[in-house]
Amino acid sequence: SAVISQKPSRDICQRGTSLTIQCQVDSQVTMMFWYRQQPGQSLTLIATANQGSEATYESGFVIDKFPISRPNLTFSTLTVSNMSPEDSSIYLCSVEDYWSGRFNEQFFGPGTRLTVL
């Protein structure tokens, strides 16, 4: 499976600021996703990062709060904007590679642990 890295691994931020999280994959993949995992909770999909077009957001998540870029087939960023303590979570990127024929299989990065004070 693809090797996925995220930067930063963790950060502590002040409310009202923004943080950009990077996700890098060691091979080209068709689909990249961003999830949020609140402390001790399950994972919730934020959006699908589409290469060459705008991201597709799930209900409850908006582009102004979570702008996403996907400039190529191996890289994506998620920005958490105008942060509040409620944004304290682990943010995870995942990938799915249709080209491999392994439909639906998603592989996750190590996550970025964000604390907002």
Place this chain on the structure above:
Amino acid sequence: QQQVKQSPQSLIVQKGGISIINCAYENTAFDYFPWYQQFPGKGPALLIAIRPDVSEKKEGRFTISFNKSAKQFSLHIMDSQPGDSATYFCAASKTGANNLFFGTGTRLTVIP
């Protein structure tokens, strides 16, 4: 609304015992059911997955049992080891859709 319900929330098993985690879903369009294992400070790792054309899938000590009519599936960990201590998530999705719907997680502790 929780698309996938998971139980128990936590589980303590003796080394060598069988760990069983259960999940139930409502959407009959789901056709892919993975289990993920997550250690503290790490991202979830795909452990094993099943599609509804089979009722059971086994990989090493890990087995998924699937009951399509009951809309339930479960993970069995045979000969549980302390190294299996982690949080396990079930999930479900349908082919062509991006969203993996996750259960709420089960924290498994295997005591020596």
